[in-house]
Amino acid sequence: MQNQTNFQVILDAVRKIGDVFLKDYKQNPIPQTMDELLEKLDDIDTLCLTSLKQDLLIEFPDTPWHIGDEFDTDSQRKPASQDEYWLCDAMDGAIQYLQHIAGWTINLVLIRGGKPVFSVIYDPLASEMFWAIDGEGAFMNGKMIRVSQKNDLSVMLAVFDYGHQDKSDNDLNEKIGATVTKLIDNFGIVRNYGPHGLQLAYVGAGRIDLFIQEDMDTYNWIAGLLIAKESGAELLTTTGEMWKWGSESLLVASKRTAEKYLEL
Template sequence: MQGSANLNVMIKAARSAGRSLVKDFREVENLQVSSKGAGDFVSKADITTEQIIREMLMEARPTYGWVGEESKPVEGKDPTRRWIVDPLDGTTNFLHGLPHWAVSIALEHKGEIVSAVVFDPAKGELFWAEKGNGAWMNDMRLRVSGRSKMIEAIFATGLPFGGRADLPETLRDLARVLPACAGVRRWGAAALDLAYVAAGRYDGFWERRLNSWDMAAGLLLVKEAGGIVEPLHPEGNALEDGEVICANEALFNRFADVIRAA
């Protein structure tokens, strides 16, 4: 595996975090049947994992900034670079004992993601990319799918939960997309959804109300695998707005037209 010094640090941190999460994940099934439940335990696992990643990254690059899900952002002495980290993407899956969750680490330079790691410890899949050097899973080069017919395509998204206000929009999206494609999947981890687009497993992905750490690494994976990534609203900014759409080149325009039809 050839990568920059920064990428190697990111991979090392992701693997270390993954080992910690796997140990915690083994406890979740037992906690499911307790009266207290697994929620508190998983919250602690999330926080502990972020601490592991943060210590490793900030020790290696102490001047870089930091944005993480479980801690306050830090402005680095080098204002052009910052880490964007989700220590456990797919927390609800983790909580319910579902082996579909990941560690996501991205490096931003001057407002652009330049290095990315998404690690799925449960399946042993390490997705990584650097700007201009392609996207990879373990030692295999990734390419987005070659499908060109909407009716043969599978897309991924997230579904609002807990009474979120964007439920009507998402239901309208589904009403337009489902008749036009082979299916829509909702697996509950945006970082892996994007990695799967990069790997050609999904043909496209869209979602609203994401955080930057949910998708920062995944966006670069898709781009480096040959996909097209845009904000849901063309004049917007995906990382800032939390809304994104992506697909392979052959499908993107038709897919985007369907989603943006509202």
């Protein structure tokens, strides 16, 4: 980052547009056709990006923007070519927002040298702002957060998720099903919540004990990954290797919990 004062500029910009969406939450009809849905999703992206770009232009005049297309699997396999850029998921959980249910956030990440150096996830409904600085910790509303210290799987909350990869000619559906079965057989509580980044932030805050996903979803993960890592979580693949940009799966938990899962 250029200097410490820029952190607050980013947080303020994200909070501002999140609160704009909050004012309109549940005020519009739920889309009933694919054309209506796509139009509303495009409107969300346009409004969010226009606001963020305008508010961050003065402090970051030369930092380009990269919009993470979660439907484009190939583009998620490696960072963009620029040394520094914004990676923006305008609204993680936009479907929930349009359906008038909770579970939507504004996510923004600053990538430098191919890795996230600052990320923020804002949940307007809960008025909770999660952010992390590479090497300096993770925070929620100004307080440092840490991963859960539970030992007993029977009292742990595990969540699973899945992305938009084509599952028609591979064994991903079978993998996902087997993983969910393993979770149900061994963890006390199993859920699928929706917004990927927020779930990873919840791992960092000790609210979720384990997050797992069997397909690639880099753009949805990346903001939450830095928050989870800086909170003390392990970032692994589902087979136990260290997660890296382009990995085809993700397992995030405390070191102890990750080891317990892998032993299963």
